[in-house]
Amino acid sequence: MEQKILRISYSALDTFKQCPLKYKYQVVDKIKTLKTKEAVFGSVLHKALEWFHKQTPVSPTSDELLNKFKEIWPKNESVFSEDEDMIYFSEAIKILKNYYENYLKIKDNFSVLGTETRFEVMLENPQNKKEKCLLTGIIDRVDKTKEGIEVVDYKTTKKLPSQEDIHNSMQMSLYCLGVINRWPQFAEKGIENIKLTLYYLKHQETISTHRTQEQLNKIQEHVWKKLKEIEASKFEPLPSVLCDWCGYKKICSMWKHLYKKEFSIDDEQAKKVVNEYLALKENNTQNNKKINELKEIIERYLNNEKIERIFGDAGFITRLNQIRTGGYDLKKLEQIIKTLPRSIQDQIHQAKKEDKKYTVIKASLKKIQKDGQDQKI
Numbered sequence: 001m002e003q004k005i006l007r008i009s010y011s012a013l014d015t016f017k018q019c020p021l022k023y024k025y026q027v028v029d030k031i032k033t034l035k036t037k038e039a040v041f042g043s044v045l046h047k048a049l050e051w052f053h054k055q056t057p058v059s060p061t062s063d064e065l066l067n068k069f070k071e072i073w074p075k076n077e078s079v080f081s082e083d084e085d086m087i088y089f090s091e092a093i094k095i096l097k098n099y100y101e102n103y104l105k106i107k108d109n110f111s112v113l114g115t116e117t118r119f120e121v122m123l124e125n126p127q128n129k130k131e132k133c134l135l136t137g138i139i140d141r142v143d144k145t146k147e148g149i150e151v152v153d154y155k156t157t158k159k160l161p162s163q164e165d166i167h168n169s170m171q172m173s174l175y176c177l178g179v180i181n182r183w184p185q186f187a188e189k190g191i192e193n194i195k196l197t198l199y200y201l202k203h204q205e206t207i208s209t210h211r212t213q214e215q216l217n218k219i220q221e222h223v224w225k226k227l228k229e230i231e232a233s234k235f236e237p238l239p240s241v242l243c244d245w246c247g248y249k250k251i252c253s254m255w256k257h258l259y260k261k262e263f264s265i266d267d268e269q270a271k272k273v274v275n276e277y278l279a280l281k282e283n284n285t286q287n288n289k290k291i292n293e294l295k296e297i298i299e300r301y302l303n304n305e306k307i308e309r310i311f312g313d314a315g316f317i318t319r320l321n322q323i324r325t326g327g328y329d330l331k332k333l334e335q336i337i338k339t340l341p342r343s344i345q346d347q348i349h350q351a352k353k354e355d356k357k358y359t360v361i362k363a364s365l366k367k368i369q370k371d372g373q374d375q376k377i
């Protein structure tokens with residue numbers, strides 16, 4: 001029987017991680033969408049840098065790089081408004097000027113082996129060796145350095161990740177495997193000679209990492225875990241700040257109401273309900289804030305007076321000590337535990353977390369007269 005080989009790109013895996021619904025729109029349903037502004041901005045910068053590093057043997061000057069960028073910057077069918085166009089365009093020019101200056105400082109340390117380099121990695125399912133997956137990807141730039149080889153991936157995001165994030169990045173591990181597959185001679189000298197770098201263009205900052213054989217072994221398991229998650233996924237939306245970069249925002253169930261153009265009576269009614277709900281929630285927040293302030297004053301008073309109950313005209317407030325055990329009905333739980341073998345009973349008791357003691361302030365709206373019948377509380 002012919003062996004089934006799954007095919008997936010690194011960027012598809014990354015899209016699923018970002019939002020399963022976006023993955024469905026893009027990879028399963030193959031819905032074409034206009035690129036967002038950030039995506040256009042990033043892709044033109046990538047193209048300009050690809051062109052720059054492909055010119056051999058003499059590297060282009062800064063002016064030549066900028067001219068190339070101006071030539072490929074989208075004009076007629078641009079996604080930018082006039083004002084945005086100016087802002088994004090000048091930011092890109094600034095980035096390229098800084099990039100060029102930085103390049104002059106480091107240009108003698110490397111030679112470019114490839115730009116927009118495609119790679120493929122065959123990953124076997126550790127749980128079922130018959131299942132295989134061909135993972136593909138594109139690396140922005142691969143350099144030959146004195147130490148070995150360096151993978152460079154350009155980023156146009158503002159936020160810089162931590163060194164820890166890069167150390168655990170699935171992208172960097174897969175790129176490392178991709179490079180080993182493509183240029184095995186570098187891995188023969190030791191994978192510690194493969195440097196993996198993210199180049200943050202807006203900051204002209206790089207963050208680098210290396211991989212160990214152990215990490216590379218683990219990534220296979222990790223990718224297969226993700227593939228199984230995709231297989232079982234119901235493709236729920238996962239809204240985040242990244243929605244602003246998502247081309248499916250207008251059709252996504254999380255956002256499409258915002259873009260609705262015609263409103264029925266039901267829609268108008270629903271809007272009113274939402275506004276009323278939000279106003280009540282806001283009142284609740286304010287009330288809770290005030291209640292917490294009053295609680296503090298009451299607690300102070302109870303402490304000073306060394307009492308546990310305080311009376312007002314409309315009722316009274318009691319301070320109670322309670323023990324919480326993580327949401328279980330202790331009596332019922334103990335009954336169940338008694339039916340188990342002794343050794344398991346002991347294990348459960350050992351695993352039981354410490355009970356937590358809480359103080360609660362309980363309010364009772366009940367008028368109390370000193371000598372009346374209501375005194376029995």
Ligand code: SF4
Nearest residue numbers: 019022237243246252
């Ligand atoms: S707009 Fe956000 S939630 Fe909707 S598909 Fe795109 S990323 Fe997912």
